[in-house]
Amino acid sequence: MPPRVVIVVLAAALCVGATVSPDPVRGDVNGEGRADLVVGGPGSFMVQPLGSKATTLSRRVTALSTGDFNGDGLADVAAGGGGTLTVAYGRRAYPHLGRTVRFTPGRGGVPPLGAGHGFGNALTTADFNRDGYTDIAVGAPETTLDSAATHGGAAVVLYGSRGGLTSSRALRLSENTPGVVGFSQHSRLFGAALASGDVTGDGYSDLVVTAPSGRPGYDIGGAVHVFRGSAKGVTLAGDTMVTSGNVDGRVMDVEACAGGSKGADNEANTAQCTRDPFGWSVRVGRVHGGKYADVVAGIGTGKLLILRGGPSGIDKRRKKIVALPGITGTSAPGNDHAGSLATGDIDRDGRSDIVAAARATGDIAVLYGSAGGPRPPIRIRAGGANVALLDLDGDTVPELATADGESVRLFWIKNRRVTETRTLSLPGTLIAR
Ligand SMILES: [Ca+2]
Ligand SMILES: [Ca+2]
Numbered sequence: 001m002p003p004r005v006v007i008v009v010l011a012a013a014l015c016v017g018a019t020v021s022p023d024p025v026r027g028d029v030n031g032e033g034r035a036d037l038v039v040g041g042p043g044s045f046m047v048q049p050l051g052s053k054a055t056t057l058s059r060r061v062t063a064l065s066t067g068d069f070n071g072d073g074l075a076d077v078a079a080g081g082g083g084t085l086t087v088a089y090g091r092r093a094y095p096h097l098g099r100t101v102r103f104t105p106g107r108g109g110v111p112p113l114g115a116g117h118g119f120g121n122a123l124t125t126a127d128f129n130r131d132g133y134t135d136i137a138v139g140a141p142e143t144t145l146d147s148a149a150t151h152g153g154a155a156v157v158l159y160g161s162r163g164g165l166t167s168s169r170a171l172r173l174s175e176n177t178p179g180v181v182g183f184s185q186h187s188r189l190f191g192a193a194l195a196s197g198d199v200t201g202d203g204y205s206d207l208v209v210t211a212p213s214g215r216p217g218y219d220i221g222g223a224v225h226v227f228r229g230s231a232k233g234v235t236l237a238g239d240t241m242v243t244s245g246n247v248d249g250r251v252m253d254v255e256a257c258a259g260g261s262k263g264a265d266n267e268a269n270t271a272q273c274t275r276d277p278f279g280w281s282v283r284v285g286r287v288h289g290g291k292y293a294d295v296v297a298g299i300g301t302g303k304l305l306i307l308r309g310g311p312s313g314i315d316k317r318r319k320k321i322v323a324l325p326g327i328t329g330t331s332a333p334g335n336d337h338a339g340s341l342a343t344g345d346i347d348r349d350g351r352s353d354i355v356a357a358a359r360a361t362g363d364i365a366v367l368y369g370s371a372g373g374p375r376p377p378i379r380i381r382a383g384g385a386n387v388a389l390l391d392l393d394g395d396t397v398p399e400l401a402t403a404d405g406e407s408v409r410l411f412w413i414k415n416r417r418v419t420e421t422r423t424l425s426l427p428g429t430l431i432a433r
């Protein structure tokens, strides 16, 4: 490259850098330094700054997330539902949502998907390419891209930019995409749950996509994939996958089975495998502390699968299954399973803590992180269906928020004890994180 070109490129890079605001508080839609509650129900979603007026948009929502897609320092709201993704940009003044843009598969540069795709049933936001603009991954678990894999599922990655979320450089991935480990199958439901975080410890957020295979009759186990973030965005090279159960008569990388062998045909051991679907809910957090984030996925009837991160993705040798007695519903089919798990550092020890909702009983289990992994669960009577950890008061420590459809309950936790609770009358079971 001639020196003059280098200078121009450098100047352009510096210029771009200068226009990007520092990371806003996650979920701070109106820019007052505190996360706002973003809550959704069947026909609408709203931004509710604590102690202020709510802004409501009518829209069918099945998943909610927030991120600063245009880098202006205000969190923007992403709402999936009805096969489309709506992005509403944050605004300081009331109403706190401004411009809205829709993204629909097969339109305006968004990659096409098969009929009945369920695009928007799951969302996760992160700056996968570290350009200062939050990006989003959108699950389309119901899509059929290949007749050999009805409802095999897919996910689409869209990148942020100065002008906001854009479909240029959009990436569509499924288990049939070359480079992706495994293979798509009937009702695999790849893309049913998504999460993001730095599993590989290189400073880039990685994308976690699950395939819970959870439809009755197809309860063949589940799968969790980790796709690496990079300067070029989400890459398929180096995808690591953990799966369980009988996959087309083969026991693949058996994780939740006793005595299964890896990779080979092994029908004899299939009976020992869990047929519980896993991965209806998934989150990423540094539960053990250190450089590599862990992947936390809900398994079948009240268990959590903790997968340790490492430089090359999931470290399959170091998995852990934690039983949560009485905690059910972290993986049963239904609505927004992802919301039943949350990760964040509640006790400020530098390690992520896990919150899991028990939909049946309304209890919440908090598992504090430690160097040895999650500590035994502590219960909170919450009456909540979905959980989120959000810093609602701006002191950098997250509060616990639960939504049960009619109200949102907020819990302030200090020294691992609930010190204050508040209940807000807010309709909706979905809480963005
Ligand atoms: Ca923004
Ligand atoms: Ca980005």
Ligand SMILES: [Ca+2]
Residues within 6 Å of the ligand: 344, 345, 346, 347, 348, 349, 350, 351, 352, 353, 368, 369
């Ligand atoms: Ca912690």
Ligand SMILES: [Ca+2]
Residues within 6 Å of the ligand: 390, 391, 392, 393, 394, 395, 396, 397, 398, 399
């Ligand atoms: Ca706080």
